[in-house]
Amino acid sequence: MEALKNSILKNKVPTHIAIIMDGNGRWAKLKNKPRIFGHKNGVNSVRETIEACGDIGIEYLTLYAFSTENWNRPKLEVKTLMALLVSSLKKELKILQENNIKLNTIGNINDLPKSAQKELKEVIEKTKNNNALTLTLALSYGSRDEIVNVIKNISKKVVNNELQIEEIDENIINNHLYTFSLPDVDFLIRTSGEKRISNFLLWQIAYAEMYFTNTLWPDFKKENLYNAVLEYQHRERRFGKTSEQIEKINE
Numbered sequence: 001m002e003a004l005k006n007s008i009l010k011n012k013v014p015t016h017i018a019i020i021m022d023g024n025g026r027w028a029k030l031k032n033k034p035r036i037f038g039h040k041n042g043v044n045s046v047r048e049t050i051e052a053c054g055d056i057g058i059e060y061l062t063l064y065a066f067s068t069e070n071w072n073r074p075k076l077e078v079k080t081l082m083a084l085l086v087s088s089l090k091k092e093l094k095i096l097q098e099n100n101i102k103l104n105t106i107g108n109i110n111d112l113p114k115s116a117q118k119e120l121k122e123v124i125e126k127t128k129n130n131n132a133l134t135l136t137l138a139l140s141y142g143s144r145d146e147i148v149n150v151i152k153n154i155s156k157k158v159v160n161n162e163l164q165i166e167e168i169d170e171n172i173i174n175n176h177l178y179t180f181s182l183p184d185v186d187f188l189i190r191t192s193g194e195k196r197i198s199n200f201l202l203w204q205i206a207y208a209e210m211y212f213t214n215t216l217w218p219d220f221k222k223e224n225l226y227n228a229v230l231e232y233q234h235r236e237r238r239f240g241k242t243s244e245q246i247e248k249i250n251e
């Protein structure tokens with residue numbers, strides 16, 4: 001694994017990785033266990049991924065932990081997921097501190113149970129001066145919901161004459177998204193074999209490289225992250241230009 005890690009070019013890693021952590025339920029089902037057993041084991045993969053990102057110098061990692069649509073799951077699963085969030089935050093604070101990681105959230109945090117809000121607030125406060133990796137948890141997050149909020153907030157400013165319609169551009173929109181403090185996503189990973197976006201960061205992934213793997217989230221370990229980043233490093237990101245233009249820039 002050291003050899004694998006060392007084959008990653010440190011100056012060409014994606015700045016911002018986003019992950020749709022999927023497949024916990026199926027992983028548990030394969031083992032004849034309840035779905036929540038999969039979620040619990042998924043926490044280990046979160047820890048491995050965070051450490052792996054730290055090791056290769058990733059600056060931003062955003063994890064899709066709970067979508068606006070996930071509220072429609074059975075009540076007991078939602079309740080247990082929220083409890084797992086609180087206990088994991090308590091347990092993993094040490095890892096965040098040791099690895100100089102700053103916690104951030106996106107989504108409708110106000111919709112989460114009070115206990116989760118309180119724990120998040122505390123961990124965010126305690127890690128606010130860390131600066132190696134910014135870990136963003138998407139909680140009660142939906143991209144369409146985020147865009148609706150952006151439009152409402154920009155409209156208010158226009159109505160109040162704080163902003164002119166002519167001034168609205170991509171930058172203004174970026175600054176009103178939950179992700180205002182994060183750069184665009186460079187690399188989007190989804191586990192479990194599903195090839196869809198499920199309402200995650202629609203605006204922010206406009207030019208992200210996509211990586212879909214059949215590995216179920218609880219089986220996703222450091223090695224899987226390194227392999228994914230290695231594949232990223234073999235892609236040519238053209239941003240609308242020609243291959244020849246890109247080669248010239250890289251010369």
Ligand code: IPE
Nearest residue numbers: 021022023024025026027065
């Ligand atoms: C991802 O795993 C975790 C959350 C969405 C909270 P799933 O719970 O979606 O697992 P599958 O897709 O049913 O296997």
Ligand code: IPE
Nearest residue numbers: 020021022064065066067198
């Ligand atoms: C997406 O996974 C949300 C998270 C990973 C938190 P889902 O399992 O909810 O996605 P769909 O509904 O199968 O697309």
Ligand code: MG
Nearest residue numbers: 022023024025
């Ligand atoms: Mg799923």
